[in-house]
Amino acid sequence: MHELPVTESILKIILAHAEKNDVRRVVTIRLQVGKLSDLEDDWMQRYFDYVSRGTPAEGARLEIERTPIRLECDDCGESYTVENAGGLDTPCPGCGGRDTRLIAGREYFIKNMEVL
């Protein structure tokens, strides 16, 4: 639901890098988004197409890599991955402990971009 502010932030960062590197056109933007994010890839692209009009990033394709959700057990220290938000209550596979902490899965990260 909040694709718009996120895509605006992406554009701002991309344009700053484009200007610094004298980029004429941005072709692809590679993102890492944690699996816990509710953002829809298609809507991100649509919003990005909209906010980037008239900029060097117009027409750029977003390649979104979903990064895993990782939990860490406070009892034995084991860290493990769960498939989706529904798995957040999975007990530690090492010791069965339930005192777990979320250590990854909420990322919003721009890795790199392909440019002309």
Added chain:
Amino acid sequence: MIEVKEEILADNNQVAAGVRERLGRQKTLLLNLMSSPGSGKTSLILKTAEALQGKVKLGVIEADIESRVDAEKVAACGIDAVQLRTGGFCHLDATMVTQGLEALPPKDFDLLIIENVGNLVCPAEFDTGAHKNAMILSVPEGDDKPLKYPLMFSICDVLVINKIDYLSLSDFDLAALRHRVLALNPQIRIMEVSCKTGAGLAEWTDWLAREVAQFVGS
């Protein structure tokens, strides 16, 4: 190819850290209150103000997509309140909170409560700069909400279960709810209240008063 390697929400996270630090220096505790629409955020704030009157200097930042009804209701009870209209945004971010802080009268607040936009999804993803996050789940919403909105339940320090007076009329399973929530977030405090009857409210206001005293005294 150009390496970018930047956090997309870095701007917001930075502003949020700044808000937290500044209010920390001013000894003002900032609490972010989140829930679905209609679960009782405004009611809980009014009850809280009533209970803490004379003990805690309270201000409220209201956020809504449209309308000022919440701020008007709160201000009518003599509480300093500002209304932020998010203009279609589904959540508050730290920059909007900064605007809210500037719009409040320059008083020595002990506690500021943000009433976030009614929504269990987006507010969970954006750091507002709050020191504590609390959420309300009301009985009519059902005990399955932690399964549907796990992130929200994962990031909160307190869960207030409101409208507990409806319990006998519904098939809401309190034990199942507690089990689901604690599996997601073993550290969360769960409090059962009814803003209508006043049941359980003392646990919430006592907790809040203790947190404020600790924060102000630190």
